[in-house]
Amino acid sequence: MKCGYVALIGRPNVGKSTLMNHLLGQKISITSRKPQTTRHRILGINTTETGQAIYVDTPGMHDNEKRALNRYLNRTAETTLVGVEVIVWLIDGLSWQPYDDLIFKKLEQAGLPVILAVNKVDKIKDRETLLAFFAEAQQRFAFEHIIPISALKKTNLQQLEKLVMELLPERDPIYPEDQITDRPERFLTAEIIREKLTRRLGDELPYSLTVEIERYEENPEITKIYAVIWVERSSQKSIVIGKQGEMLKKIGSDARLDIEKLIDQKVYLQLWVKIKQGWSDNDRALRSLGFND
Template identity: 60%
Template sequence: MKSGYVALVGRPNVGKSTLLNRLIGQKISITSRRPQTTRYRIHGIKTTAEAQAVFVDTPGLHASEKRAMNRYLNRTASAALQGVDLVVWVIDRPGWLPEDDLVLRRIQVAERPVILAINKVDRLEDKGLLLPFLKEAAARYPFAAMVPLSALKGDNLEALEREILEHLPEGEPIFPEDQITDRSERFLAAEIVREKLLRALGQEVPHALTVEIEKFQTEGALRRIHALIWVEREGQKAIVIGRQGEVLKKVGERARCDMERLFDGKVYLELWVKVKENWSDDERALRSLGFVE
């Protein structure tokens, strides 16, 4: 039996959360096209007859640390590299950006085996670019393996899983075999609401909002959930609510449907929107809202 922790790292928007959900076979990490979608370290647990891999989804590493939120995200992503047995570095098709150099420096310090996962190759129009990029990557770092794949479509995922199994250490399972995440239903409910907000809103609001669960009650198969959406300005509050409450209603309906599928039961969901000025650049406000490494 093999078991161990596998960190999924990379710059923002390369598909780490999509890859985690595909590996686990269930959606436990929210996804969107917006940067900073993943803000927390989330464990996704996959147990087979041969091994248990505990995947650690991490926020994207940012070159800029101007705001408290950016600094928190970088600290969280870097801390996830400590104590893991293996790193899967997810990169977005052939192409090297400054944020990739930041990731490279962090994994060099971690001194763990690293598998390079070249994601979104299904969108690569010129497949001839792949081989030169693999040669360039091999010159930059001694990767344990390099695997082109598509997390969205599941292409070549078996090859990645074989490499992960190959490099996991021997050991007993860390979690019960039927457990798929270390996060609570309360946490997952907040993240589902935030995902629906990210997908419903324009560019100006997503980074300035977060979701706090004020009440989570279970009554048999029914869950009563009251969620508070924090924004930084009154204008953002109006955008989140929408004309005659249309945006908030749509977000609530979509979030409730996802929760009912995930929790396998009925959900009663209420949403409110409040303003906490400049919360994302205030270390104390971040801690009070649950942003703790």
């Protein structure tokens, strides 16, 4: 059997969470069109007949460290390179960005086998341009493999899985074969609520929201969940609640349906909106809200 940890890295919003969800065949990481949707390190465990690949989904690496939250996201992404056996670097299209130079340096320091996965290949029509980019990329770094994929359309994902498995060491499985993630349902529930907030309010409040589960009661016929949506200002609270509470009702309804699919049980979900001023730029507030990977 092969077994090991595989870091999924890349810039914000290149499709790392979508890729992991499709590799697992189950939604573990939340997604949205907004960068920096992923805030925590999440393991996705894929056990097959040939081995166990433990994918590590991380926040996107970026050069904006103005707030404590941004610094936390970068630390979480960078520390993922410690303790893994393989790195999959996901990029979006056929171009490099300024921050990619720093990623190259981190990969050289890590000294691990790296697969470059070029996402959204379905949008690239010119094969010669694609091959020229592959040749240029191989000149910049000694990638073990370079593979074009589409995370959304599942193009070449089986081939990517095969390449990953070949690079993993021989080892007995670390996790039970039926385990999909290391995160408890309580955590996944908070993430689902935050996903619905981000999708509904992404243009107005993409980074000023976080969710905390205050109570999670599992009963034979229904699970009762009581959650707090934290914002930074009273004006943001009004936006989340909406006129006559309509926005909060829509978010609650969206989240409840997905949570019921996750736990396969009827759910009662109660949401409150509260203010914690400046939480995203306060290290102590971040720790109290669970940002302590």
